Amino acid sequence: MTHIAFIGLGNMGIGMAANLAKAGHEVRALDLSKDAVSRAVELGCTAAKNAQDAVETADVVITMLPAGAHVKLVYGGEDGVFRYAKANSLMIDCSTIDVASAREVIASAQHKGFEMIDAPVSGGVGGAQAGTLTFMCGGTQQAYGRAKPFLDIMGANTFHAGDAGNGQAAKICNNMLLGIHMIGTCEAFNLAEKLGLDAQTFYDISSTASGQNWSMTSYCPAPGPLPSSPANHDYKAGFSAAMMLKDLRLAQEAATSARAATPLGTQSEAMYSLMEAAGKDGLDFSGVMKLINGSLHDLDN
Numbered sequence: 001m002t003h004i005a006f007i008g009l010g011n012m013g014i015g016m017a018a019n020l021a022k023a024g025h026e027v028r029a030l031d032l033s034k035d036a037v038s039r040a041v042e043l044g045c046t047a048a049k050n051a052q053d054a055v056e057t058a059d060v061v062i063t064m065l066p067a068g069a070h071v072k073l074v075y076g077g078e079d080g081v082f083r084y085a086k087a088n089s090l091m092i093d094c095s096t097i098d099v100a101s102a103r104e105v106i107a108s109a110q111h112k113g114f115e116m117i118d119a120p121v122s123g124g125v126g127g128a129q130a131g132t133l134t135f136m137c138g139g140t141q142q143a144y145g146r147a148k149p150f151l152d153i154m155g156a157n158t159f160h161a162g163d164a165g166n167g168q169a170a171k172i173c174n175n176m177l178l179g180i181h182m183i184g185t186c187e188a189f190n191l192a193e194k195l196g197l198d199a200q201t202f203y204d205i206s207s208t209a210s211g212q213n214w215s216m217t218s219y220c221p222a223p224g225p226l227p228s229s230p231a232n233h234d235y236k237a238g239f240s241a242a243m244m245l246k247d248l249r250l251a252q253e254a255a256t257s258a259r260a261a262t263p264l265g266t267q268s269e270a271m272y273s274l275m276e277a278a279g280k281d282g283l284d285f286s287g288v289m290k291l292i293n294g295s296l297h298d299l300d301n
C-alpha cells in the first residue's frame with residue numbers, strides 16, 4: 001500500500017482517485033469543493049484539509065486540475081505541494097495544460113529534488129471511471145518508471161513520449177488533428193447531403209475508401225450510420241465542444257511559441273470559438289456538424 005495525495009476531484013479526478021483506493025492504496029483526497037471531497041470519501045479515500053495535510057505523508061502526489069495556472073498554484077504557491085511534500089516523493093500531473101507551464105513546474109520540482117512527470121490523458125469521464133484511460137507522459141525514464149504502476153491502475157495504456165512536457169505535446173497535437181478531421185468529416189457529410197447522397201450511402205463508401213478516419217468510423221457526426229454516436233443523441237457530450245476548444249487553444253499557443261505553421265488548426269479553433277460564441281459549446285464536439293449545416297440553434301446546449 002502506498003500513501004497517495006490526490007488533488008482535483010472533478011469529473012475526471014474522482015474516478016481516478018476511486019480506482020487507486022479500490023486497488024488498496026491510502027488516498028488522501030483534496031479539492032476546493034467540499035462536496036467533491038465527500039464523494040471521494042464515499043468511494044474509499046480519506047479527506048485532506050489542505051495541501052499540507054494531503055501531501056506531508058504521501059509517497060506520490062497526483063493532480064487533475066483545470067489549467068496551467070491551477071497547476072502552478074497547487075505545486076508552487078505559498079502553501080503548495082512543494083513546500084510540504086516528503087523528500088523523494090513522486091509527482092504526477094495528469095491535467096491537460098500548456099507545454100510551457102508543464103515544463104516550468106517540472107523544472108521547479110527537479111530543482112527542489114523531486115521527480116515529476118506530466119501525464120495528460122485521453123479517454124474521458126467513462127475511461128476515468130472504468131480505469132481505461134490512455135496516459136501520455138513526459139519526464140525522465142526513472143520518474144516514468146516509478147509512476148507507471150499507478151498509471152496502470154487508472155488506465156489501460158501508457159506511453160513515454162520523451163522529456164518533460166512531451167506528454168502535453170502529444171495530447172495537444174493529437175487533439176488538434178482530431179478537431180481538424182472532425183470538421184472535415186462534417187463538411188463531407190454536409191456536401192454529400194446537398195448533392196443528394198444520403199449519409200448511410202456516403203458512410204458505406206467513404207468508410208472503406210481513402211477518406212476513412214476515426215471521426216467518421218468511431219464517432220460519425222452525421223445522424224444515422226453509428227447508433228451510439230452523439231449525432232444520434234441530440235449531440236449530447238461526450239467530449240464537449242468547450243473541451244475541444246480548450247485543447248485547440250493550447251495547440252495554437254504552442255504553435256505560436258514553436259513557430260509551427262498550423263493553418264487548419266487555426267481554422268479549427270475559429271470554428272469551435274463560433275460554437276462558444278453561440279452559447280452551444282456544452283454540446284458534443286461533433287455538434288460542429290450543426291454549425292456547418294446551419295442548424296446549430298435547433299439544439300439545446
Ligand code: NAD
Nearest residue numbers: 008009010011012013031032033064065066095096124125
Ligand atoms: P473539473 O473542472 O471537473 O475538475 C477540476 C477540479 O479541480 C474541480 O473539482 C476543482 O474544484 C478542482 N480544483 C481547482 N483548483 C483547485 C485547487 N487550487 N485545489 C484543489 N482543487 C482544485 O475538470 P475535469 O473535467 O475533471 O478535467 C480535469 C483535467 O482533465 C483538465 O485539464 C481537462 O482538460 C482534462 N481532461 C478532461 C477530460 C474530460 O472529458 N472531462 C478528458 C481528458 C482530459
